[in-house]
Amino acid sequence: MTSIIERHYRGLAGGIMYAHRCTDCYGLTFPMTTCCDDCGSFTYEEVRLAGRGVLLFASHTTAPASHPRFVGLAPYVLSHVLLDEGIATQGVLTGVDPTPDAMEDLYERRDVLVELDVLRTADLPVIAFRIR
Amino acid sequence: MATRLAGHVVIAGVGCTRFGDLVSTPGIAGLSLQELAAAAAREALEDAGMRGHDVGALYAGNATGQSSGLPATHTQLARWVGLNLKPGVRIDAAGSTTNVAIVMAAEAIASGAIDSALVLGVEADRSRPKGLSPYEREPIPPDLLRVWTDQSCDQAYAVPQGHDMIAACNGIVAQGYMRRYSMSAKDYDRAMFEVCRTRRLHGALNPRAVLQQRLEDEAAEHGFADPFDFWRSSLNPFASWPARRRSLATPADGASAVVLVRGEAARGLPHRSVTLRGFGTAAADVPWYTLDPTNWRHDAVAIHAAFTMAGITGADIDHLHTDDSSHILGIVAAERTGYLPYGEGLEAASAGRLRFDGDKPMSTHGGRHAFGHASSASAGSDTYEAVMQIRGRAGAAQMPSAPGLSVVATHGRSLISQVLVLEGN
Numbered sequence: 001m002t003s004i005i006e007r008h009y010r011g012l013a014g015g016i017m018y019a020h021r022c023t024d025c026y027g028l029t030f031p032m033t034t035c036c037d038d039c040g041s042f043t044y045e046e047v048r049l050a051g052r053g054v055l056l057f058a059s060h061t062t063a064p065a066s067h068p069r070f071v072g073l074a075p076y077v078l079s080h081v082l083l084d085e086g087i088a089t090q091g092v093l094t095g096v097d098p099t100p101d102a103m104e105d106l107y108e109r110r111d112v113l114v115e116l117d118v119l120r121t122a123d124l125p126v127i128a129f130r131i132r
Numbered sequence: 133m134a135t136r137l138a139g140h141v142v143i144a145g146v147g148c149t150r151f152g153d154l155v156s157t158p159g160i161a162g163l164s165l166q167e168l169a170a171a172a173a174r175e176a177l178e179d180a181g182m183r184g185h186d187v188g189a190l191y192a193g194n195a196t197g198q199s200s201g202l203p204a205t206h207t208q209l210a211r212w213v214g215l216n217l218k219p220g221v222r223i224d225a226a227g228s229t230t231n232v233a234i235v236m237a238a239e240a241i242a243s244g245a246i247d248s249a250l251v252l253g254v255e256a257d258r259s260r261p262k263g264l265s266p267y268e269r270e271p272i273p274p275d276l277l278r279v280w281t282d283q284s285c286d287q288a289y290a291v292p293q294g295h296d297m298i299a300a301c302n303g304i305v306a307q308g309y310m311r312r313y314s315m316s317a318k319d320y321d322r323a324m325f326e327v328c329r330t331r332r333l334h335g336a337l338n339p340r341a342v343l344q345q346r347l348e349d350e351a352a353e354h355g356f357a358d359p360f361d362f363w364r365s366s367l368n369p370f371a372s373w374p375a376r377r378r379s380l381a382t383p384a385d386g387a388s389a390v391v392l393v394r395g396e397a398a399r400g401l402p403h404r405s406v407t408l409r410g411f412g413t414a415a416a417d418v419p420w421y422t423l424d425p426t427n428w429r430h431d432a433v434a435i436h437a438a439f440t441m442a443g444i445t446g447a448d449i450d451h452l453h454t455d456d457s458s459h460i461l462g463i464v465a466a467e468r469t470g471y472l473p474y475g476e477g478l479e480a481a482s483a484g485r486l487r488f489d490g491d492k493p494m495s496t497h498g499g500r501h502a503f504g505h506a507s508s509a510s511a512g513s514d515t516y517e518a519v520m521q522i523r524g525r526a527g528a529a530q531m532p533s534a535p536g537l538s539v540v541a542t543h544g545r546s547l548i549s550q551v552l553v554l555e556g557n
């Protein structure tokens with residue numbers, strides 16, 4: 001058996017974001033769990049997301065990192081992204097300095113488009129976004 | 133159909149310790165966590181004129197077993213608070229723990245299963261056991277506390293992928309607020325200074341607060357004539373732009389306790405009893421918002437449930453506590469209750485209206501920044517303050533006119549939105 005969580009990270013290792021589409025109400029659940037966020041149904045099919053979206057907001061974190069996995073990376077930028085499929089999610093934003101000035105510049109811009117940029121940590125590929 | 137309790141349940145007694153550090157804070161330094169819990173419980177029991185043996189059940193809260201060493205909180209603490217052989221349960225709803233326990237205890241009392249209950253929250257967010265010692269303690273390294281408290285948050289995806297509570301609850305919410313109300317970063321910064329100034333004033337008036345120094349005095353101590361220059365200095369950096377460090381919670385060790393009884397049993401108390409008139413609870417996991425970071429749906433659900441049960445609106449509230457472990461989030465929640473109009477919370481703070489002697493008093497014990505944040509005990513500290521304000525016994529920060537109705541809205545990561553409506557009898 002492969003757990004749903006493992007499917008998620010294996011997908012990211014190959015540059016793919018998976019979601020579940022409910023076979024009862026067609027709602028999308030991302031990241032994947034055992035049932036539908038919208039109606040609670042346990043029946044679903046796996047679908048691929050485009051891995052693209054619009055940046056809604058981003059701010060920098062602090063050091064030390066909130067988790068040992070990010071000790072070498074903190075401080076970093078955490079982004080709040082609306083995926084093309086209408087799902088809001090959060091992940092590291094790469095390619096932007098984690099400074100107040102850079103955050104203010106980003107805040108002033110509108111319609112910043114982003115795409116999936118998988119971050120390869122020592123033990124896990126994790127969701128990140130880069131500006132496109 | 134609105135939820136109703138089948139009977140009248142009142143708060144007969146409250147207790148709360150100084151919030152601080154068991155390693156270094158005068159008055160609590162050297163105590164064990166068991167003794168800290170017992171101090172809060174004893175105060176609440178004596179306040180209610182009861183002994184542990186008179187009480188029906190113990191709801192004992194603790195969120196972080198790594199720092200408390202009390203993973204079986206109920207069974208380990210029952211003997212220390214006089215409830216040996218009584219039924220009970222350990223409860224963890226993070227920062228909402230004590231108030232979620234108040235609701236569970238009230239439901240048990242209203243059902244007729246018990247006549248009274250002791251709710252207890254005890255947390256060590258500053259210190260942990262030193263090695264294997266059963267009584268010596270040492271400071272928690274800052275990087276460890278976040279790993280532990282993040283365990284209440286999505287461990288499948290969010291935490292492994294870099295979820296950061298400070299950015300998610302502060303910087304991003306702040307930007308959402310600025311965008312929603314077309315506020316400049318400069319004006320936002322000035323207003324957050326005023327929010328902090330008010331909370332620090334309340335802390336300075338409260339001998340149980342973790343920070344008892346006014347912001348102005350701290351600025352002067354660092355050589356700043358203008359406290360706003362201190363606010364904008366490198367001594368108060370951005371934790372997550374545009375949110376600065378002094379807009380965040382201050383971790384603490386602490387304990388709080390509440391005694392609940394069936395309504396008729398409250399007759400004969402030496403003080404004004406307080407009725408639990410309504411409550412609402414809603415839970416979710418990250419992310420807590422979608423397009424608009426100021427739109428926390430679980431808050432809307434919990435507030436609606438509590439207000440419907442109590443038959444009130446925001447206009448009926450005389451005194452409010454919200455979870456202000458992120459100061460902007462505390463303002464967002466206050467606006468959601470209707471206590472403050474949408475988009476006017478920061479203006480109200482700047483005008484001094486949120487002070488204990490203002491017309492919209494909030495977080496009058498100092499809130500999570502100045503009173504301190506001891507996760508599972510924090511909600512109980514808010515309830516303690518609300519009860520004391522209603523009784524007219526809140527000390528130097530007593531509202532000039534004691535409130536008739538107080539609302540306490542808390543957050544427990546990740547995320548338990550809990551709202552209590554409390555009314556003086």
Ligand SMILES: [Zn+2]
Nearest residue numbers: 022025036039
């Ligand atoms: Zn569905």
